[in-house]
Amino acid sequence: MRLSSPGTALTLAVVLVLGVVTTYSAQAQTFTVLYNFTGGADGGNPYAGLLRDTAGNLYGTTTVGGSSNNGTVFKLNTSGAESILHSFHGADGQYPYAGVIMDAKGNLYGTTANGGTGCSGTGCGTVFKLTPRAGGRWAETVLHKFTADPDGAYPFSLIQDAKGNLYGATEIGGANAIFGTVFKVSKAGKETVLHSFAGSPSDGAFPNLASLLMDTKGNLYGNTFEGGDTQSAGGAVYKLGKSGVVTVLHSFGNGTDGFEAVGTPIMDKQGNLYGTTYTGGSNANGSVWKVSARGKETVLHSFVGGASDGKYPYSGVILDTKGSLYGVTTEGGASTNGVVYELSAKGVLTVLHSFAGSDGAFPAGGLIMDAKGNLYGTTVNGGSNGSGTVWKLTP
Helix, strand or coil, X not given: CCCCCHHHHCCXXXXXXXXXXXXXXXXXXXXXXXXXXXXXXXXXXXXXXXXXXXXXCEEEEECECCCCCCCEEEEECCCCCEEEEEECCECCXXXXXXXXXXXXXXXXXXXXXXXXXXXCCCCCCEEEEEEECHHHCEEEEEEXXXXXXXXXEEECCCEEXXXXXXXXXEEECCCCCCCCEEEEECCCCCEEEEEECXXXXXXXXXXXXXXXXXXXXXXXXXXXXXXXXXXXXXXXEEEECCCCCEEEEEECCCXXXXXXXXXXXXXXXXXXXXXXXXXXXXCCCCEEEXXXXXXXXXXXXXXXXXXXXXXXXXXXXXXXXXXXEEEEECEEXXXXXXXXXXXXXXXXXXXXXXXXXXXXXXXXXXXXXXXCCCEEEEECEECCCCECEEEEEEC
C-alpha cells in the first residue's frame, strides 16, 4: 500500500452546503455528525484524526479542498462552525495526510505528504507551523521541505518534546533511498535524520500513515508497513534509543500474527505496546496486537469483517483507564463502510458504531477521547456531500 494522490483514490463532491449536525442511535451510544465537508473551500477527505483543545475546539486537516485544492488545516468550534486556518498552495505543502499537534502557546504543527520545492513534480512534503495572530488569522512558517535523499519524503504525524523539537517518520527516502526515515526538526527548522531504514532482513521499511511514541526517557517507538529483521517480515514494531540504535521488538512474518503494521503505537504503564496491522491475523482482515517490553507479541483480536466486526484498520488504538482499547476500521460493519470498536481488557470486541455512508465512510484516522469518555474522529468519505465527516460518539 503506497500513498497515492487523493484524486486517484477518493471520490470528490464539490457542493457548497454548510455542515449539518445529525444524530444517530448506536447500541446505547449516541453518534453525532458534527460537520459534513463539501470538498470545496472548506476542505474534503480528512485522512487524519483530530486534536481537541481545553475549550473543546477540534482541529484537523483535509487532504484536498481549500482555496487551491491542495488541502487545509481547519478548526471546528463547539457549536459545529468550521473555519479554515490555512489553505495549502503547493510550494508550502500539498495533501496533508497527518493531523496537527499544539504547543503550550497555541501554535499548531503538522506535515504535508507532498508539496514544497525539495523534489521535482508534486514535491516530497513539508513540516509546517501555524501561529495564531490577532483577528483570528494564522501565519504559516514552513520549517522544512523534504528532498527524499537523504532526509526522506512523504512525512506523517509529528510529536514534540519538552524543548520544542519535532519528531516524525517519512514513508520513503533516506540514506538507503527508498525505505524511509525517522527525523527530528529543531525549533529553528534544522532537520536531522535519526535513522534511515534498511528493509529486510535488517529493520523496517515504509512507515506508512505512522506516527511516533516517546517514552519518559526519550526513546522513540514506531511501526513500519513492511520490513523487519527476518527475510520474510511483513512490518515491524521498533524502538529507537537516544543513542540512535534501532531495536526491532517484533517482526510480523507468518500472517496470523498480523501483516503490514500501521498507525501509532501506544504504551501502558507496564511498558507494553499496542497497535494494529492493516491485514494479516487469522482472517487476513487485520489485527489488534500487544508487544511486551521484551518483544513478545500477542494477537488480541483478528478482525473477521462482516456486519458484526471490522476490517482493515488504517490507524492504531487508544487505551482507557480500565484497559479497554478503542479504534476504527476502514471497512466492515453493517454497511461495509467501517466501524468504531471497543476491545475490552478481556478480549471482547464490541462494535460501537457502523458507518452507513450518510454519516461517513472509510474512517482512516485515529481516535481521541475526552475526560467524559466521548470519542471523536473523522471519515475520509461519506456524509451528506460524500467528502467526509467529523463525528462524535457519546457513551
